[in-house]
């Protein structure tokens with residue numbers, strides 16, 4: 035399998051090269067050349083890791099990681115993925131039982147296993163700018179990976195204490211730097227290292243943001259596994275409702291459907307950042323600055339994976355027909371969290387709530403709302419809504435018990451490099 039750019043102006047390459055590159059040289063995003071059809075019969079009895087390995091094998095033909103694929107899957111996907119029935123035709127797929135309690139663990143852990151194996155000859159330095167959640171998933175996934183050193187930049191004082199804790203509690207091969215600036219400054223610093231000769235002399239650089247093909251492919255596995263499980267137990271295909279910000283997670287759902295997994299429909303839910311629902315309604319694509327909402331991991335005004343969706347559905351009408359979209363206000367997020375607590379005794383996070391609200395707008399066929407994060411990550415906003423404490427899972431409790439190290443750095447590329455060299459040598 036080869037990977038090519040959505041802009042068709044970069045030579046095709048195998049998976050590992052696309053993973054190392056992140057963005058294609060022409061500025062486009064890597065996509066696989068084809069979506070091989072899967073033989074569903076061979077997967078009837080398979081457990082998660084087996085399903086993932088079989089699904090991903092055709093995407094690794096010709097790649098140096100192919101012999102390791104089964105080990106990569108069993109090390110990356112080592113936590114449960116429950117599919118729960120909520121009422122007659124509503125189900126919840128819980129993607130938040132990994133180490134940092136959000137679905138980003140799937141992509142980050144898979145990428146970490148791949149990149150560590152690709153860096154045995156020379157160490158790789160991973161540069162990450164984070165406004166919260168991505169940083170903790172990447173830090174947890176790469177902690178202890180001997181061939182990778184990770185540098186995480188976050189805006190000092192602009193992320194929650196709990197988020198900062200989950201980034202700064204690691205040590206070892208993870209260096210977290212509190213930058214005197216904004217999230218955009220952090221992103222700018224990361225970008226500048228890739229064109230800075232001083233950085234190039236010092237280390238081999240890589241990044242791990244959500245456009246990386248190494249994070250997207252593994253996200254197909256939970257749609258594949260749960261759709262098969264659903265078909266086997268219910269005798270029909272489910273639809274999925276995906277809470278979306280950068281639209282990576284929903285892209286993975288469409289890719290799984292394209293392979294022939296039993297998925298009836300795919301719908302998206304957004305928060306008040308409505309650039310994609312507006313496009314589907316008006317035909318006019320207008321990226322803009324993001325607005326802050328309760329579902330803050332979806333506060334995206336220029337969805338970075340939209341280019342992959344457009345590549346899949348070049349015509350507006352086709353995208354419209356394939357992807358019903360619901361925009362959900364903070365008011366409706368709050369009402370949905372209360373409703374699910376009172377009616378089903380389920381505490382859902384604000385991101386998951388967008389999908390649960392959208393479910394009410396859709397047909398009475400079976401729909402699976404995709405639950406993207408554990409509610410305890412957002413306890414401060416949820417507890418006042420439901421008037422009850424949100425239980426803290428053991429993974430979070432363990433992280434919160436670890437001591438943290440704060441390293442503050444000026445918003446300046448050479449100051450960052452000096453700090454990195456002083457830490458890692």
Ligand SMILES: *Cc1c(COP(=O)(O)O)cnc(C)c1O
Pocket residue numbers: 136137138167244277278279280281282283284331332385386406407
């Ligand atoms: C990142 C994230 C999303 C949005 O996923 P995309 O792939 O960016 O659309 C939704 N919910 C949570 C909890 C997230 O962390």
